[in-house]
Amino acid sequence: MGQPLAPPPVAGDLSDRLVATDVWTDGMLAEHGIPVVDVPLVTFGGGIGSFVTADYLRICGVPTSAIRVLTPLETPWQSYEYLTTVSQIPRTERLRSDSASTPDNIWGFPSYALREGLQGDLKQLWNVLVEPIWANYYTPRAGAAFTAMEKEMHRIRYPEMVVRGQVRMVRRRAGGGYFTILTPPQGAAPTRRIAYRSQWVHVAVGYPGLKFLDDLQEYRKQTNDYGSVVNAYEPHEHVYEKLRAKPGVVLVRGGGIVASRVLQRLIDDRDRFRLDTQIVHLFRTYTATPHGTGILKRRKGADGWAYQGFNYPKSVWGGQLKQQVRKTEGAERARLYKEMGGTNTPVRRDWQEQLSRGRAQGWYRVMIGQIDRMTKTGELVEVAVASDQGPQLGSFDAVVDCTGLEADIREHRVLADLLDHSGAGRNPVGRLDVERTFEVRGTRNGNGRIYASGSATLGGYFPGVDTFLGLQIAAQEIADDLHAQGFGSKLGPGRSTSQWWKWFRNQQI
Amino acid sequence: MLPTLNGRIQTRVALLVVVGSVWTLLITPLLPTGVGLGASYGATFSVLLVVTVLGVLWELVYHGIQQFRWEKDWPTLFGLVTMVPEGLLVWFLFAGGAIPWIGSLPGWAFLVHFVTTWMWVFVIANGPIRVPFVHWRFNGGRLV
Known part of the structure; x- marks a missing residue:
C-alpha cells in the first residue's frame, strides 16, 4: 500500500485498485474524491429488518442523528409487500405469522388479535385463546401489519434516518470501524458514491435472490416463453386471467405455503367465475402421515402436506427449541435444522375444504415425482415427470412453480463482498455466520462491529431469523450488544414500561 | 406461551408472589370466610402459598406433557384449564x-x-408481563 492508488475513472467513484483492497484508509477515499459522512451506526437493506432494528434502538434512546438507514426502498415493507402480493397474499388476506409478532411493537402487546378484539371482532380473541387445539392459528391481515408499521415509522421519525440509494459494499477501515459505500440515485449527489464511516454496521438485505429451478430456466432458454411456466414469486396474474378466458389445466408444483396460496387462488377463481380449471399438483415429497424422528418429535401430515403453524416449530422463537439450538455448533446444529426443517404449510379449514372437494369431484389430482423436462407444444407445455408410478407425460396450459428456493448468499453482491474482503464466513448450513449477538463472525475491526439479521443468517444459533418475530429477536440481541458497548440505554423494566406507554399513546419519540 | 422449565417456574413463582399477593390483599376482606380478617388473611395467603409450592411440581408435569408437542409450545388454553386440576x-x-x-x-x-x-395471573402472563419485561418472551419465560 506504499504507492498511490490510480485515479478513478469518474469523480467520486471506486477504482479497481480500491475494490481489490480489503482495508481502506481515510486517505484512499479522499484520493478518490468520495465524500465521507460520519455516523455511529449504519443499517442497510432498509426493509423490515432495518426497520425493527432502528425501532428498537430508538426506543433505547438512540437519537435519529446516530442512525442512517441506507436503502433503495420507499417504505420498509415495500419489498415484502411485493412478494406477498405476487404470491397471492394481498393486503386483505392473512399472513402466516403469529398474533404477537408485531413489527410495529417490540413488546408484542397488544397483539394483532387483541387489537382486532378491541375493535369489536371478538372471534379473533376467542381464536387465540383456543388455538391451535380447537382453531387454526390466528394470523394477521397483511394490511394490518403494514398500516401499523407505517404508524410506528412516523412515531420513531424513521424517515429522518433514511438515505436513498443502493449499498455497494462494506469495507473495514484502517484504525477501526467501517466504510459503507452508497450509490445514490442518479443525479441526487455530485459524486457517484458516498462513503458512510461508522463504528457499527447492520446488514439487513433480505433474501439474497430467488433461485429458479434448472428445468424452468432451461424451458425459458429453449422456448423464450416466459408466460406459461412461472415461479409463484414472479408476477403471474396472467396465468389466472388465461384460465378465466378459457378452461385449462394447470400444474402446481411444491408443498409449501405458497403452493397452498396458489391453489386457494385457483380454486377461489374456479368457484367465483364457475370455471372448469383442472389442477394437477406435483409433490416431490408426499407426506401421508405424521412424521418425525421419534414419539417426542412428530409433525402432523396428511394428503401430501407436512403441517405446521409457522415456518418453524413455534418454540424456536422463545422456548425450548430456541434454547436448545443456541447451545449447538457445527454438524449438531445442522442436524437440528434438518430435523425441524422441510417444506410445510399450515392447516387451514378453508384450504382443507377446497382440496377435499377437488379430490371428490376429480378436478384436483396429486402426482408424486420430479419434473424431467418441459417442452412447448403449440399453446401448451408438455411436462415429463419421473413419478412414483413411472414416467408420465402431460400437457398443461400453465405451470406454476411454488418451490421457492432461495439463492446462495453469494448471489447478493454485498454479502459476496463481505465473504471475499471482510472476513465473513459461512455457518453450518452455508449462510452468513453470525454470533449469538448477530455480530458477523470474523468481521470485527478495532472498536467496530458488523451485525446481520434476516434470511442471510439462517443456520445460526437462532433458527427463526426470516420472520417478523425473528427480526425483532435479532434486533433485541443487537441492541443489548450495542448497549454493552455504550450505545443506547438499557431496556430495563422502567424504561420498557415508559416507552410502551409512549407507544400506546402514539407519542412521537 | 413458549416456556422452558426454568421459565415456567420463574414465571409461576413471580406472578403468584407479586400479582397473587396484591390481589389476595385486596380481595380477602370481601370474601365470605365467616371469620375475622386476621384469620381470613391467614387462610387466603395459605392457599396462595400452597398453590405456589405445588405449582412448581405441577410445572414439572406440564413440562413433561409439552415434550409430546411438536412445537414444544404451551397453548394459551392450557394455561387456563390447568386451573381445574390444580384448584x-x-x-x-x-x-x-x-x-x-x-x-x-x-x-x-x-x-x-x-x-x-388464577385469572389475573393468566391474563398478565399472556400479554402485560411483556411490557416491563421485554426479554421475557424470548427467554422461555425466564425473568432472571
Whole structure:
C-alpha cells in the first residue's frame, strides 16, 4: 500500500485498485474524491429488518442523528409487500405469522388479535385463546401489519434516518470501524458514491435472490416463453386471467405455503367465475402421515402436506427449541435444522375444504415425482415427470412453480463482498455466520462491529431469523450488544414500561 | 406461551408472589370466610402459598406433557384449564385437613379467591408481563 492508488475513472467513484483492497484508509477515499459522512451506526437493506432494528434502538434512546438507514426502498415493507402480493397474499388476506409478532411493537402487546378484539371482532380473541387445539392459528391481515408499521415509522421519525440509494459494499477501515459505500440515485449527489464511516454496521438485505429451478430456466432458454411456466414469486396474474378466458389445466408444483396460496387462488377463481380449471399438483415429497424422528418429535401430515403453524416449530422463537439450538455448533446444529426443517404449510379449514372437494369431484389430482423436462407444444407445455408410478407425460396450459428456493448468499453482491474482503464466513448450513449477538463472525475491526439479521443468517444459533418475530429477536440481541458497548440505554423494566406507554399513546419519540 | 422449565417456574413463582399477593390483599376482606380478617388473611395467603409450592411440581408435569408437542409450545388454553386440576387438589388438601394451621375455609370463599387470582395471573402472563419485561418472551419465560 506504499504507492498511490490510480485515479478513478469518474469523480467520486471506486477504482479497481480500491475494490481489490480489503482495508481502506481515510486517505484512499479522499484520493478518490468520495465524500465521507460520519455516523455511529449504519443499517442497510432498509426493509423490515432495518426497520425493527432502528425501532428498537430508538426506543433505547438512540437519537435519529446516530442512525442512517441506507436503502433503495420507499417504505420498509415495500419489498415484502411485493412478494406477498405476487404470491397471492394481498393486503386483505392473512399472513402466516403469529398474533404477537408485531413489527410495529417490540413488546408484542397488544397483539394483532387483541387489537382486532378491541375493535369489536371478538372471534379473533376467542381464536387465540383456543388455538391451535380447537382453531387454526390466528394470523394477521397483511394490511394490518403494514398500516401499523407505517404508524410506528412516523412515531420513531424513521424517515429522518433514511438515505436513498443502493449499498455497494462494506469495507473495514484502517484504525477501526467501517466504510459503507452508497450509490445514490442518479443525479441526487455530485459524486457517484458516498462513503458512510461508522463504528457499527447492520446488514439487513433480505433474501439474497430467488433461485429458479434448472428445468424452468432451461424451458425459458429453449422456448423464450416466459408466460406459461412461472415461479409463484414472479408476477403471474396472467396465468389466472388465461384460465378465466378459457378452461385449462394447470400444474402446481411444491408443498409449501405458497403452493397452498396458489391453489386457494385457483380454486377461489374456479368457484367465483364457475370455471372448469383442472389442477394437477406435483409433490416431490408426499407426506401421508405424521412424521418425525421419534414419539417426542412428530409433525402432523396428511394428503401430501407436512403441517405446521409457522415456518418453524413455534418454540424456536422463545422456548425450548430456541434454547436448545443456541447451545449447538457445527454438524449438531445442522442436524437440528434438518430435523425441524422441510417444506410445510399450515392447516387451514378453508384450504382443507377446497382440496377435499377437488379430490371428490376429480378436478384436483396429486402426482408424486420430479419434473424431467418441459417442452412447448403449440399453446401448451408438455411436462415429463419421473413419478412414483413411472414416467408420465402431460400437457398443461400453465405451470406454476411454488418451490421457492432461495439463492446462495453469494448471489447478493454485498454479502459476496463481505465473504471475499471482510472476513465473513459461512455457518453450518452455508449462510452468513453470525454470533449469538448477530455480530458477523470474523468481521470485527478495532472498536467496530458488523451485525446481520434476516434470511442471510439462517443456520445460526437462532433458527427463526426470516420472520417478523425473528427480526425483532435479532434486533433485541443487537441492541443489548450495542448497549454493552455504550450505545443506547438499557431496556430495563422502567424504561420498557415508559416507552410502551409512549407507544400506546402514539407519542412521537 | 413458549416456556422452558426454568421459565415456567420463574414465571409461576413471580406472578403468584407479586400479582397473587396484591390481589389476595385486596380481595380477602370481601370474601365470605365467616371469620375475622386476621384469620381470613391467614387462610387466603395459605392457599396462595400452597398453590405456589405445588405449582412448581405441577410445572414439572406440564413440562413433561409439552415434550409430546411438536412445537414444544404451551397453548394459551392450557394455561387456563390447568386451573381445574390444580384448584381441586388444593381444595381437597384444605378440606381434608392436610394444611394443619388452617381451621376452615368455606368453599365459596376458596372458589372466588382461587379463580380470580388464577385469572389475573393468566391474563398478565399472556400479554402485560411483556411490557416491563421485554426479554421475557424470548427467554422461555425466564425473568432472571
